[in-house]
Ligand SMILES: Nc1nc2c(ncn2[C@@H]2O[C@H](COP(=O)(O)OP(=O)(O)OP(=O)(O)O)[C@@H](O)[C@H]2O)c(=O)[nH]1
């Protein structure tokens with residue numbers, strides 16, 4: 001977290017983002033086209049805030065005001081998780097703008113995306129990242145995109161997003177928990193909020209809603225803590241409902257279980273942001289394992305050398321001896 005505005009577009013990787021949250025097109029060489037290579041970078045006025053219900057606007061400004069009270073004028077949050085769990089939709093709902101592409105049918109964004117928004121002298125930076133799963137394994141591409149998003153930037157809170165209505169934490173999920181810790185350090189998890197989308201789900205087991213939520217949250221927390229061997233991880237949680245049928249209260253605010261959830265989410269982010277100095281990606285400590293499928297590649301060269309310099313000469317020697325034997329046998333017969 002920093003009290004001063006960061007430089008946008010100051011690094012090579014910054015070219016991956018645009019200031020309005022739209023992904024930049026790639027040309028055939030995979031580079032940003034010249035016309036867009038140097039967009040006017042920097043946070044924009046948070047126009048979406050003005051069209052939120054007055055009660056939400058006030059509550060958000062109050063929540064962010066807690067940081068301003070500590071002389072901090074900026075907060076950076078980043079959404080991570082598998083494909084299709086609602087990361088982009090949540091970014092859009094949070095900013096009340098359609099900045100991130102979202103689709104029910106296919107993985108949407110393959111590159112990270114940054115949207116910086118200013119209101120009342122405060123800058124909120126929101127980052128959306130591509131899904132972290134490819135087939136049944138952790139996506140190396142997803143991890144690389146996340147690294148690009150983290151590089152050179154202090155992050156105040158991560159929102160690890162998943163659906164409330166999925167009743168599983170499987171091996172692929174656990175592999176993602178581990179890959180994040182291995183590649184980006186366990187500190188990432190100390191700044192992580194669990195974000196459950198589809199929170200307007202009706203409990204299927206007939207349990208009261210609160211119990212249903214508590215069970216899913218505890219299941220998730222236990223899985224993360226046990227996978228990482230970090231039993232004291234706090235892992236606060238927030239409930240999210242991006243659907244157009246999200247209930248609203250008398251003030252027109254989107255609510256889940258009667259609570260205005262956007263405000264609740266931002267307050268939780270502020271609480272996490274208020275602790276310590278924020279997360280910074282440490283290149284030297286992590287990053288060598290970005291390809292989770294790379295683990296055994298270290299053996300390729302030694303095995304190749306053994307094959308060329310040991311096995312092959314042995315085999316050729318044996319073949320020569322066999323040929324000689326066969327020839328002398330044939331001579332003997334004559
Ligand atoms: N009902 C409901 N639908 C949601 C919610 N969040 C997301 N969706 C829908 O789920 C689908 C996927 O959502 P996205 O926001 O694109 O998911 P994502 O995590 O960004 O996916 P990738 O970019 O592919 O990693 C879209 O059709 C959304 O409309 C939610 O809270 N409630």
Ligand SMILES: [Mg+2]
Pocket residue numbers: 087088089100101102108109128129130
């Ligand atoms: Mg997305």
